[in-house]
Amino acid sequence: MTESNGGSRANDVAVIGCGLMGSALARAFAKSGYSVAAWNRTPERAEALACDGITPVRSVDDAVRSTRLVVACMSTYETTVAALKPVTDWEGATLVNLASGAPYEVTVLERWAAEHGAEYLDGSIVCYPQDIGSSEAAVLYSGSPAAWTDHERTLMSLGGSSAYISDRVTDASVLNVGVVGAFYVSALSAYVEAATYVLGQGVTADVLHALTQVTIEGLRKASAEAAAAIVSGEHATDKATIDTYAEAAGAALAVMQDSGQRARMLAAAVENLSTAAASGSGSLGFFAQTTVAAADPAKAV
Template sequence: MTHTNGSFHTYDVAVIGCGLMGSALARTLAANGHTVTAWNRTPHRAHALAGESITPALSIRAAVRSSRLVIACISTYEATVQALEPVTDWHGTTLTVLGSGTPDQAQQTQHWAEGRGATYLDGVILGHPGDIGTPGAVILYSGPPDTWTEHEPTLKTLAGASRLISQQTPDANRVDAGLSAGFFITALAAFTEAATYVLKSGIPVTVVDELTELALEILRSEAKTTTAAITTGKHETDQATLSTHAEGARVALAALRESGYPARILAAAIDNMTAAEQAGLGHLGFSAQAETLGSAMPDKTPDGTRDD
């Protein structure tokens, strides 16, 4: 198939960026029967991937012009645009950027790509290089549904549980910031903080593991209750109020700090609960914190856009 600028689509996919993750992407695509060209700012990384189905590109222009699907996996959005800047004609090509950044950076990169004639998908990888190619791996995408549909079979070879979550380009990064970092990393850090204190106090690891499983089951149920409450704005409870949780947390923090343990994450959680109490929400359920936490954020409008 001929590109509008006169070059040919020689390869199924072009992978831009051959670090640990980019290399995993290229190898997985090749292993699934796709022909791949790879380019990296330091050429030896692309040449290290050379094989039957992976061909190093001599230039960024050659890489982009040789495929209808270009996957960029570079450290930052700024570095991605800098690397791709020499290519001015992207007509007939989809640029998919996989990386973490801010929603604004994703939006700006979309505008940059579309200004050069490309269609654009934004994505965030929820995992490590070793997860790429497995059925349970997840890459979240946002962008035009028809563009996703066109490339879905290829992109799902990279991560079997991948999905398009929104047609609003910044949303993949919003989910990444909120759930991947704000929840998962914080939750893992909180568990590490708590488990260190308990295990260093001499509690057997078997007890910690068993109680952790119980806590995760409760958390799974509470998480669904919380999302429903945030969505509806209904935080009433006939169980434990926000103030009940806050008081228990303050007692625990005092106990931890009496032993010389900083418990910084627990302290931050108490700060959030205290702010909600000061706003007069202490008599409601734990989820009532959402009213103070989200007070500065613009709501989505009915058409799916935001007031920002």
């Protein structure tokens, strides 16, 4: 394995962690013309990237000291800190962490980076490894404006839909939890549930797909309305009320369950609607569910 010159800035970027996603990041940087060092706890994974023009480095200290931009893609924030502990000199470097975690972990790692003399950006990857480097790929960044100014061009090479969203370092993590976790995963699970029922009743996949596109367009419009209503607190409506939705969704739930479906996602939606109605929001619009979304309203932001 080639060792980098620990005292030089021989590389444009060092990737720490060479799993499926980390390897995709390293390859995308190299494909964009950047000189890339790669380190992994098991050296073989870094060595496997040599054929892509990437320099495998045995020492994480040498990897970090060879560059001004360190992109970490480990499984957790804890493993990231453990991996980087041997690094002796962070002067002039920026750490970009792309692990998934909680917002409080982001602030802890930002503090750790500052204590070690590094600028810090936090990032959330909202695509699959095979998408990295494409125009559709997206990585959301938040944190140090100075670090983003220095490394924007390099980091944007990971995906054409990437963006720097805020100087509040936790914002990328918050969006990952909310949009990817709470929304995308739940919505896709609900669609699998719905499609299982519809296709099981003999509707063709083509017909389902056609109606799905119409529904997604409606959801696109409703999502903008939802955010505006939640911010303003205005939930009066001249459309369907929570009571109306609760009745219709409850009827659909009964039909699906009678057909042998568990319909867990729909059952959860019915529970949310019923809770909102019971709290006195039944005559308001759908988005008034926000008033009962928090288990402890005092902790809601």
